[in-house]
Amino acid sequence: MSRRLARAALRLYPLGYRRRYGPELDALLEDSPAGALTVLDLLRGAIVAHVRPPATATAALSPGECIRSSSSAILACWIAFVAGGLGFYKTTEGPAFSRTGDAHIALGGPHLAIQVLAALASVAILAGALPLVLAALRQLPRHRVARRATGLAVGAVSLFAISTAALVVLANTVSTFSGGAAAAILAAWAAIALACGAACAIAARRGLFAIEVRKRELTTALALGTLVTAAMAAIALGTTVYAIALAVNSGALAGEPNGPLGVLSVELSIALQLAVMAVSATLATVTSVRGWRAVRSA
Amino acid sequence: MRIRYYIAMRSIGERSTDPALLILSSLAEGPKHGYAITQDVEEMSGLVLRPGSLYGALARLEENGLIEALPADDRRRPYRLTGNGEEALRDQLQTLDRVVSTGLERLEVGTALG
Numbered sequence: 001m002s003r004r005l006a007r008a009a010l011r012l013y014p015l016g017y018r019r020r021y022g023p024e025l026d027a028l029l030e031d032s033p034a035g036a037l038t039v040l041d042l043l044r045g046a047i048v049a050h051v052r053p054p055a056t057a058t059a060a061l062s063p064g065e066c067i068r069s070s071s072s073a074i075l076a077c078w079i080a081f082v083a084g085g086l087g088f089y090k091t092t093e094g095p096a097f098s099r100t101g102d103a104h105i106a107l108g109g110p111h112l113a114i115q116v117l118a119a120l121a122s123v124a125i126l127a128g129a130l131p132l133v134l135a136a137l138r139q140l141p142r143h144r145v146a147r148r149a150t151g152l153a154v155g156a157v158s159l160f161a162i163s164t165a166a167l168v169v170l171a172n173t174v175s176t177f178s179g180g181a182a183a184a185i186l187a188a189w190a191a192i193a194l195a196c197g198a199a200c201a202i203a204a205r206r207g208l209f210a211i212e213v214r215k216r217e218l219t220t221a222l223a224l225g226t227l228v229t230a231a232m233a234a235i236a237l238g239t240t241v242y243a244i245a246l247a248v249n250s251g252a253l254a255g256e257p258n259g260p261l262g263v264l265s266v267e268l269s270i271a272l273q274l275a276v277m278a279v280s281a282t283l284a285t286v287t288s289v290r291g292w293r294a295v296r297s298a
Numbered sequence: 299m300r301i302r303y304y305i306a307m308r309s310i311g312e313r314s315t316d317p318a319l320l321i322l323s324s325l326a327e328g329p330k331h332g333y334a335i336t337q338d339v340e341e342m343s344g345l346v347l348r349p350g351s352l353y354g355a356l357a358r359l360e361e362n363g364l365i366e367a368l369p370a371d372d373r374r375r376p377y378r379l380t381g382n383g384e385e386a387l388r389d390q391l392q393t394l395d396r397v398v399s400t401g402l403e404r405l406e407v408g409t410a411l412g
Contacts, residue, residue, distance in 0.1 A: 045350025
């Protein structure tokens, strides 16, 4: 079991790293016992390899593969960022927050800016992805991997749409839910949404590596991805300003219970959402810089 | 005081159990592949170098030109020290040696003075 988990952990390493060191690591796992500590050690190694990949691993990729890798990683970061962002939106959507936002510019200003930036970033994601999706659809008959990736993405989006529709129907037809039932339904929906997001990120990466794309289209996708990265950083900054302003100007609202069963306070919920946003934005920045280095070397 | 002691001991411990130093010391004997390095390091220091840490350190050492990869035998690729690697290892070991001998001397003087 641990050996299987260790092999699964190997798959989390960046492509260049797997190409350069993967067979050796695989052979080492065959030779030595693989326990839980080995799995944790590999997971830690995979994180380090993503944040600071060694030049020997990066050299194992062509510039085109580096740009594909960066663009798909930015999409994955955006999906994780959206999870944090949606949490922030749900936390601060009530009328009490609107009233406080109207009363304090330090709350209303960042909140509005976050929404505008999120809309801009979503448009940039669509604009960057559309030419690549069209290229993938044109090449479907020729590439089996692209067909499977498209199937995975369509399945994930359909599942997300169905589960969201079911959640909306439940919320509008059943008048009273116990706190526990509501929390369980919301947690199930969030788990499905996260799984669908992860499936879309995997499908995008597999599809992008399978199809032929012109360099201009790849560079455009990376440029729009960089714009999305800048928006992520700005949104994270806006959320930080909002969190501080909320604590200073409206301490009672910040201390109110929030989240499933009210186990967290509003302030703590926003801090957790901000942590997800900050990590996603940082990883996207690192991968963006790496992508542009590859463009220059191409 | 206790925290400062802990940090100091941790930094000494980290230096002498640094995977890079252990790998360089292991390769000083001759080229070895991953599994042979882990076995040798365990014999030499009692420490288990797990795959993620081993290859993290090997990749950094290779990136910095302190070791080089030799042609792979099946999937097992041996590594050997470069000239720069030998020099870096010698420097590190001499520094550690100076720290160890000075520390031991001072301990003996301190014990003699009571």
